[in-house]
Amino acid sequence: MLAVFSTSRRARLPSPRRSLSSSSASSAPTAGTLSTHFDRLVDRSSALSWNDIISDLARHGDYAEALRAFSWMRRLGVKPDRSTFPNAHKACGCMGLVWVGRQIHLLAHLLGLCPDLFVSSSLVDMYSKCFELVDAKKLFDETPEPNAVVWTAMIVGYVFNNRPRDALGLFKESLALAKVEERGGNIDAVSAVAALSACSRMSERRITGGIHGILLRLGLNSDVGVGNTLIDAYAKCGDLNLARQAFEVMNLRDSISWNSLISAFAQNGRSTEALSAFCEMFSRGVVESSATTLSAVLFASAQAGTLEFGRCIHSLVVKMGMGNDVYIGTSLVDMYCKCGQLGMARQAFDHTKNRNIRSWSAMIGGYAINGCGLEAMEIFSSMRRSGLKPNVVTFVSVLSACSHAGLVDQGRHWFSAMKEEYGIDPGLEHHACMVDLLGRAGKLREAHALITSMTLEPDAVIWGALLSACRVHKDVKLGELSAQKLFELDPKNCGYFVLLSNIYAGAGLWTEAKRMRVEIKSRGLVKPPGYSSIELRGRVHLFLVGDKEHPDHEEVYRYLEMLGPKLTSAGYVPDTGSVFHDIDQEEKESVLGVHSEKLAVGFGMIKTPPGTVIRVIKNLRICGDCHTVLKLVSGIEGRELVVRDSSRFHHFSNGQCSCGDYW
Known part of the structure; x- marks a missing residue:
């Protein structure tokens, strides 16, 4: 008789009446322990009674206790049957105990149960989850006339082991077999979900569309699980319109359907649509949200x-009793940081229990983008004192903090310490942060030397950081070199041509600047329009440069006109260098006056009561003239202005900016 756990190198099992700390930690409260089930056994010699116990324990995730029950069943001489093995195999697979699984497999073989499709499918699943794909495939191949469950187990096994092409190959093979046999017995909703999961891993639109067409012909598209996975598959391909269509045509939707759509929009930068979908979900009475969904909504709110929307979600999190979830806590930190609310972010951070490396990195990164470099480094020190080792993401936040605060020496130290103290090879993002740090500090030659010494191939982000620094410090020669590299790496990005044109214009080289603008037109490139947004009473208002479409634009322009003399009295002189066009001075000043961030701030001034903090989001980097104006406005009006541009936050108060004019 084969005894599970019987080898000498494994510990002897305790009595089922003894509780095990190792297993109780992973068990669900409703599952109960083996001792509880043992006391309730009506017939300890009945396989049916033991099967119920093993099944109940495995179903509730109490896998160690399920295997212990299987062992005691054998010790008492009870013979397992075809219903016993699948749950035992499931427990082995979920715990990764392939050596135990092999023993149970051998026992099933000795009892003549391996040809059984129920047992075979569970073995394929077990070996797959233990990353033993060779054994799983061998079992699959040796199974006579495998049914849909066995086929699906093997397809899922390939997906689980990150072999999506093999999974789809097997799916197509099952389709061919079903066609030959003129039946669809090997294809069901579960196998369809597995195939679409493989599509999600591959992120190829053509393949996803092909599988979708097959499922339509088979009539499987009406299944909720299939529809939910299809949404995710199209989203991973970057086709959010088709993801939305897949959602819209579903006859029946559950909370997962809504959550999948919201996550798809949030993770692909379409934050407004993610928030709208979340509101629509609640308006329809679907209130079941997971930590993953709420984190996605908070991420969208942050972007x-x-x-105000983020605060509402925070209140919802508290009402749902999910405030202690580390993932939601981290998302709250990120949201408040990206909305410029460092005080609330710190509170959320301090209230997050069991903080992980992501929580610490989010707080460090939050201080970084808000220009609080010293505070970021203090949090970094606290994290190291707590015993957590920084990872690659943490160091990106640390180096970013050094860059925004001009902490050159600290940045150099931690860039070197990554490899020397923590054994982490700096990646492209770390090099980009260092180039940005050195470039901002005017150390352009050192930044260029760092790029040329890289073992990795520098990407567009790294050369772009150097090009931006060349614009700030008016280095035409190095700017031309950086731009040439960028034209090769990303020839369709209009921004690099604009940056070089600005460098030429700043140096008074109007012929070269004009040549760049001609080049932009000849290549058919389009510069993304600059815009600024402001949230007011739950509604987001968008302003373009020179905007005259907003319903309140006339009132905004009157306010800005009234503000002009006050700015002049405060010493304002238009920075016409921020307008890189060969036009007369008066026209340059006129262009400066209608920049989108000024319009958004003006709107905030006339629509909010005195003392209200005005928060503006800008998609591009704030220009020097707007930066000067907003500093003066904060002092003239006695208001705090918070502007988030594409690079960082600017907190304007009492005529000063948190960046110290270093951005």
């Missing part, structure tokens, strides 16, 4: 800069 859109909708502080």
Whole structure:
């Protein structure tokens, strides 16, 4: 008789009446322990009674206790049957105990149960989850006339082991077999979900569309699980319109359907649509949200800069009793940081229990983008004192903090310490942060030397950081070199041509600047329009440069006109260098006056009561003239202005900016 756990190198099992700390930690409260089930056994010699116990324990995730029950069943001489093995195999697979699984497999073989499709499918699943794909495939191949469950187990096994092409190959093979046999017995909703999961891993639109067409012909598209996975598959391909269509045509939707759509929009930068979908979900009475969904909504709120919406989600999190979830806590930290609310971010951070490396990195990164470099480094020191080792993401946040605060020496130290103290090879993002740090500090030659010494191939982000620094410090020669590299790496990006044109214009080289603008037109490139947004009473208002479409634009322009003399009295002189066109001075000053961030701030001034903090989100980097104006406005009006541009936050108060004019 084969005894599981019987080898000498494994510990002897305790009595089922003894509780095990190792297993109880992973068990669900409703599952109960083996001792509880043992006391309730009506017939300890009945396989049916033991099967119920093993099944109940495995179903509730109490896998160690399920295997212990299987062992005691054998010790008492009870013979397992075809219903016993699948749950035992499931427990082995979920715990990764392939050596135990092999023993149970041998026992099933000795009892003549391996040809059984129920047992075979569970073995394929077990070996797959233990990353033993060779054994799983061998079992699959040796199974006579495998049914849909066995086929699906093997397809899922390939997906689980990150072999999506093999999974789809097997799916197509099952389709061919079903066609030959003129039946669809090997294809069901579960196998369809597995195939679409493989599509999600591959992120290829053509393949996803092909599988979708097959499922339509088979009539499987009406299944909720299939529809939910299809949404995710199209989203991973970057086709959010088709993801939305897949959602819209579903006859029946559950909370997962809504959550999948919201996550798809949030993770692909379409934050407004993610927030709208979340609101629509609640308006339809679907209130079941997971930690993953709420984190996605908070992420979308962070990207859109909708502080009030984020606060509402925070209140919802508290009402749902999910405030202690580390993932939601980290998302709250990120949201408040990206809305410029460092005080609330720190509170969320301090209230997050069991903080992980992501929580610490989010807080460090939050201080970084808000220009609080010293505070970021203090949090970094606290993290190291707590015993957590920084990872690659943490160091990106640390180096970013050094860059925004001009902490050159600290940045150099931690860039070197990554490899020397922590054994982490700096990646492209770390090099980009260092180039940005050195470039901002005017150390352009050192930044260029760092790029040329890289073992990795520098990407567009790294050369772009150097090009931006060349514009700030008016280095034409190095700017031309950087731009040439960028034209090769990303020839369709209009921004690099604009930057070089600005460098030429700043140096008074109007012929070269004009040549760049001609080049932009000849290549058919389009510069993304600059815009600024402001949230007011739950609604986001968008302003373009020179905007005259907003319903309140006339009132905004009157305010800015009234503000002009006050700015002049405060010493304002238009920075016409921010307008890189060969036009007369008066026209340059006129262009400066209608920049989108000025319009958004003006709107905030006339629509909010005195003392209200005005928060503006800008998609591009704030220009020097707007930066000067907003500093003066904060002092003239006695208001705090918070502007998030594409690079960082600027907190304007009492005529000063948190960046110290270093951005």
